[in-house]
Every structure is written in structure tokens, then in C-alpha cells.
Amino acid sequence: MKQKNYFQERENLNAWFNLPKYRIWKYLIFADATALILLILTTIIWMNGLSWQAVMIMRGCAGVLGIIFIALGAIYCYLVYKDYIRHRFNPRRNK
Numbered sequence: 611m612k613q614k615n616y617f618q619e620r621e622n623l624n625a626w627f628n629l630p631k632y633r634i635w636k637y638l639i640f641a642d643a644t645a646l647i648l649l650i651l652t653t654i655i656w657m658n659g660l661s662w663q664a665v666m667i668m669r670g671c672a673g674v675l676g677i678i679f680i681a682l683g684a685i686y687c688y689l690v691y692k693d694y695i696r697h698r699f700n701p702r703r704n705k
């Protein structure tokens with residue numbers, strides 16, 4: 611019984627993560643992750659062909675993109691959980 615409630619709660623929460631109002635945050639996270647991976651791969655592939663200053667700048671930009679990725683993910687989770695908890699524990703909502 612307890613496990614059944616857990617799976618139902620998880621499905622409800624997953625439905626909240628897929629709402630259209632949070633889609634822009636998901637796309638921003640995917641775009642940032644893609645740019646981060648491409649920048650790291652570019653640095654790895656052309657390491658010998660680039661000057662050390664260019665490699666350091668690219669690694670620095672990859673670090674900044676990594677920090678932005680973590681921040682966007684935290685904001686996304688915060689917004690979804692905030693609205694989910696507000697909706698779930700609102701005593702005035704229709705049942």
C-alpha cells in the first residue's frame with residue numbers, strides 16, 4: 611500500500627515537471643548542456659592546434675556554463691516543487 615502511494619505521488623510530480631509553463635526552463639537546461647559538451651569536446655579535439663590562451667579561455671567558458679547549468683537546474687526544480695507543494699497542500703483547492 612505504501613509503495614503504491616509512492617508511485618502515484620511520483621507520477622503526479624512527473625506530470626508537474628512536464629507542464630508547458632516549465633518547458634522553457636527545460637529547453638534552457640538542454641541548450642546549456644549541449645553548449646557545454648560541445649565546448650569541452652572542441653577543447654579536447656583541437657588541444658594541440660590552439661594556443662594555450664585559447665584553451666584556457668575555452669575551459670573558463672566551460673566552467674561558467676557548468677555553473678549556469680547547475681543554477682538553471684536548481685531554479686527549475688525549485689519552481690516546480692514550489693508550485694506542486696502549494697497546489698497539494700492548499701486547503702481551498704477543489705477535490
